[in-house]
Amino acid sequence: MESLHNHKIHIPLFSLFFLLLHFSSLHFLSLAYAQPDKYFVNCGSKADVNLNDRVFTADSSSGFLCSDSEKSRAIESTNQARNLYQTARIFCNQSHYEFTIAENGTYIVRLHFLAFSSFSVNLSSALFDVSAFHTVSNFEFKLLNNFTAKNSSNSALIEEFFLAIGPGSLKLYFTPQGSSFAFVNAIEVFLAPLEFSPQNYSSSFPLVLRKTYRVNVGDQEITPDDDKIWRKWEQDDSYLSDLNPAKEFRSSKEPDYEGGEHNNLATYGFVGADNDSIAPDLVYQTATLMTDIPKGLSSPFNITWSFSVRADARHLVRVHFCFIFGSPGSIVFNLYSNGNFIKKVGGPAFGLYWPFYHDFVLSSNRSEFINISIGPSKDTTYNNSFLNGLEMLEIIEGQALSNPPASVCNMKGRKKIKVGLVVGSVIGGLSLICILIVGILFGLKYRKAKHVETSEWSPMLAVGGGSTHSRLTDGTITGSPMNYLNLGLKISFAELQQATNNFDTKLLIGEGGFGNVYRGTLLNGRNVAVKRGKRDEKGSGQGFPEFQTEIMVLSKIRHRHLVSLIGYCDERSEMILVYEFMEKGSLRDRAAGGIIHRDVKSTNILLDENHVAKVADFGLSRSGPLDETHVSTNVKGTFGYLDPEYIMSQQLTEKSDVYSFGVVLLEVLCARPAIDTMLPRDQMNLAEWGMLCKKKGLLEQIVDSSIKNQIDPSSLRKFSETAEKCLQEDANDRPTMGDVLWDLEYAFQLQQTAKHREPHEDSTANASSAFVLPNIQRFPSVSSTINIDDLALPGDDELDTTEVEVFSQLRVGDAR
Template identity: 85%
Template sequence: MESLHNHKIHIPLFSLLFFLFHFSSLHFLSLAYEQPDKYFVNCGSKADANLNDRVFTADSGFLCSEKGRTIKSTNQSTILYQTARIFYNQSNYEFMIAENGTYVVRLHFLAFSSPSVNLSSALFNVSAFPIVSNSGFKLLNNFTAKDSGNSALIEEFFLAIGPGSLKLYFTPQGSSFAFVNAIEVFRAPLKFSPRNYSSSFPLVLRTTYRVNVGGPKITPDNDTIWRNWEKDDSQPSAENSQPSSQPLNRLSVESDGFVGADNDSIAPDLVYLTAKLMTGGSNGLPNPFNITWSFNVSADARHLVRVHFCDIIGPPANIVFNLYSNGNLITKVGGPNFPFNRLNQPFYYDFVLTSKESEFINISIGPSIDTTTNNAFLNGLEMLEIIEGPALSNPPTSFCNMKGRKKIKVGLVVGSVIGGLSLICIMIVGTLFGLKYRKAKRVETSEWSPMPAIGGGSAHGRLTDGTITGSPMNYLNLGLKISFAELQQATNNFDTKLLIGEGGFGNVYRGTLLNGTNVAVKRGKRDEQGSGQGRPEFQTEIMVLSKIRHRHLVSLIGYCDERSEMILVYEFMEKGSLRDHLYDSNLPRLSWKQRLEICIGAARGLHYLHRGAAGGIIHRDVKSTNILLDENHVAKVADFGLSRSGPLDETHVSTNVKGTFGYLDPEYIMSQQLTEKSDVYSFGVVLLEVLCARRAIDTMLPRDQMNLAEWGMLCKKKGLLEQIVDTSIKNEIDPSSLRKFSETAEKCLQEDANDRPTMGDVLWDLEYAFQLQQTAKHREPHEDSTANASSAFALPNVQHFPSVSSTVNIDDLALPGDDELDTTEVEVFSQLRVGDAR
């Protein structure tokens, strides 16, 4: 049989690759090994999914896109595959990697059909960036999961990754889309990482086959790192051994490329306790004969092959056989001096093959001429394709940047707001500062002027004196300071399992203080702290929230400003943001009554900011993500990092433009003159969002429909507003209530700020709309609500009608100190999503 040997497998190439993938060091640690970086993600869902003792969490904390849609299946029993995230534009997930090493990345695809889309029609690429040497690789090219049927298609990769972040890019091809059901990213046990690998040859492997030779299929729940081992259906004439009843004798031994499988992370016991054997010439087969396995592979690709052996038949010293690939001798196995010649001692051997022009690789075992015992065995086989490029030197172009914020096409979006000459101005301003700060979702033409530092040392080591209006106020002794040590304990040292949001300012963690209070802990980014960016927002948020308290404003529990940390601690809002409930298909739809109550609550909070807070405060970033809901769906306005304070009745405040596209007051953009009416405009956009369940800016829609404020007002003027009302609530809205609500939104969205109402007027109108809706329930079926609307109430009564969301009848314009009576002390904050937190 040795005559089959030839030189098609070149020794220098083999040596280089064997050194590169020195899999004698590739064996895994024991089952007790705990991966320091591990992520299990349930894509398109907010519900946790438990699969094989892994808890897959919602993908919002890792998703770097707002274009992704959630698709739900109606006939899948496995919870992990009941949802999928689809992308119509290139988007990516991001995972923070703390330690250098080799990582397992698994992508789950199940092409189910939903009423809105058939996932089997998806065609897309998947790329990873960065791998070692700051390069990237395309993992899947023109991929489709249409043949997955009722079973999930799982693509598995092994990547060498350095500290930093791993980004997985999903890129639709042509007019198609991309999707994914679940993602796993976890560090392989330490000994998996190849020793002395060259940066010119990054480790990128794709699993193509994993076979339990001679045994049954092994599912992930029977594998320590959750692998699938397929059943061996080849070679029906060769015989399967009877499963061994003796325990394995695992030893850490290495010799001539053979490595002892010293723990069950290399392969489960079930792999080594069964085998495929020669039949010794029975069944009419020649004696001796070879057992061959044939694998369909990519042409002109290199593959790493791992073969698993364990002699469970004996006597070991008498069995010597050869391992072949496509007729070429790879190595000899067994013999008297072989270090693995004991019964039930598992070991493995790795080698690299090139498929050349062929699309098949044959692996064979057969007896050697060095023995009179015509027998051979194989227990398991793994084949991984070596992905060799071309390497990506730069991350793919994406609508997202590093921290999950969406890049907006500035000219297109702003043009939908103001058009004409202002379009050119905003394009220039937005482009310049977008390049400078890489914060495309939030429009900031300049940073807030930082407050002067006091004392010695770093200006960022502790908060400075002053208020947001410039008057002296030392807020170092407000009784709100919380030690860094307590916050470490509250968040289990900022455990990623407690991560509930990520944004421009930093990550948000759920935590529990020493007194049992549940809180949201927003920790500023270290890189922003070093440069001073983010500190003005940090200081402003403390100054605003420390001097106001109101039932409909989120409460600041405390802050930490030590060890160069900038940390804000808030109450935790159990139900998340208004935006979540308008667009997330996994959450129950809000009724019209609930939406009215939420709008009334938010209006009360903003009205208090404008008129009840000392000096008056302009929020400057009113949007649906900054209206948070507690466990009873009571609305609270949040995120005061961009707020400005000053006398609102005297003069306009000249300020650089800040806010969020789609909500920005056009007059404020043009004049840079900030007034409370800018908040009113933004709130008008929110009212349309609530009514239509449509985003403020949706670039997927036609040009004339892209901007919700423009499109909504156009429909209102044409008498077509009812046609764009959220279909889930359309039939429950009383016409009188709808008319009053839409009129209120229209008044808020007037181009001239002088034509807009105050927040007090808006609150009055919303409560009126609520009363009209409530009264409609008591009318007889023959009564026409429109005809009776004007006579249903005398207007003076409406002013004092409390929202159902209110639990106390107290004037919402209470001054600081008194307004604490109107506070519900629920220690909760928002479940912020990627791109929503600061």
């Protein structure tokens, strides 16, 4: 047993600083100055302005502006009318406004811009970026990129965002581009009503929504004066693709919000609007519905709204409905996007004047348009359909930062607080902290003495919290500081014990070189995968570099096809990584620039409940220098997937991952492992055997029998050609992963074209094809062989995510 004096009690400086901030904010709370979570700022002004019952405070005295006099200045319009857009704050260098956030929730951020001319500058020439940074989560969001407020109507532009954040500071950065400058006229930051996010759904990482469209369907524009949270709703006429099949309808009866909460709606995938903060009464009292079916037209027709969007962007769409005419039980219709079926609306479960809505996510799939259509279902007894309102918001994914952007804060404008109150609060707070620290030190020492008697590797009781001592915050194995890791991702050992039922073997879902993987459920109800590192009995630190690398890599990047890191734990010499749980397991189960993964294989490609693939396990990954073509390293990886050139030369390149991915492609095609020692010697190695069969023209004979008859010959030829190029012995002969992606998408188009030629029934059969915009035609990479007969016809855009109330992803709650 190790002696007690070897276990020194160590509390990192960061922890003491956190205690200082946390407890001083609790002590003498009634004496401290506290801002409510509602901020309205009149930028560049010395006077307050009232707009729609909101008082916009002059930023010169508000204390929110963080900039020195050389970086920003206030300007005034030549127009002498006193309003919100009379003044502006311009920035020559990066500067920011800072707002205190006291509680969890969805926050609405509005930025006001009017490019007026003053005596000294014309604001229409400004070009800049705007980003948001949350201090606790350490996430940054690029709100506006290369933004200019110049527009043909010379009217104000209001950019609106929805941020899901918790307590901390929200910093809004304005960064000029090149030799230009940035400006803003007014800022709003306030907590949205609780009902705005009806269901508690925690996202795997913070996200932001940017409003692109908000439309009142069937009636005139709704101004901010008539909206509870000051939103503007446009008229829908300009977005209708064809006015002929549409007519407006209006009801004077107010929406029945209590009826809209009816539980039956949830079983149909809808949410009842329980008050007018979801949308104003005017939205639910008006609608656009179908005109009478023209004579001679036997089949139903659709109403379509067309919206211009940014290519490759993902959008959340919320559609609002309220039966304000006819009998709800007799009206059933379908909702479509770009010709794809989204949802069936109506039926006996819906009541008259009940307002309700549905959220779904769409990918534009490189198209610059999204079409939303409604049309009668074959199940209806009354051929009609309608829509009351529509909102479309672009999804902005944040990135984790180790440090906030640099900016100088001007303290002159801060609110004045009496010195006596400050001194009293600090002295009282420090006194309390001293008492707490002594108690914590004594408690930790006592706990260490109690637990140091045993060091065997065994499950621990799920009640003790243990020491929070962290190797990652102290330093790396070599002693270098690790303070750039995202401490906001830390999860206590006690919570992980509870999540996994004390690492119950019944919850074991995988084993690897690093350790065991367990299925767990966090306190907020989220399912996760918990990877617990093996115990290092010798104290050699083996495995810690992989643990460190995984956190550094995955805490800084988020991608649809990368397994997200939810958190980590390094208490009690533990090395535990917590990931999003992938419902469908690994790719192998389903087949029976800057980062080199180094261990690409089918077991490291996981599938979620929607069969979306994500790459996992970055413990062996390397971030090679961008100015070098290779990295010298000891050979690591999995036999059967290793690049032969890497084995021979120990020179790791990005093409090494390409080779490994080629093996994965053969695994998918042949449904057999990379190495099978039960087979004859010439067939043991899948890569060698597959390429031999390809050269002999026998590849079709080793294709998995369950899919052999389903693959189009042209698609199989392109797929196998792609795998062959990946598996070239000379790395220079292999394609880039970008080329591989294009070739696989081309093979997929060939397969889809073959499917479309076959007669089949589809739920979108009633959708009009008149307004469906085709995908941008994709061609294989330059190095591919193109066969004219193989060219695929454009396919329909596909839905990215369905059946989720995505607005509720913005609720924070207990989510990490």
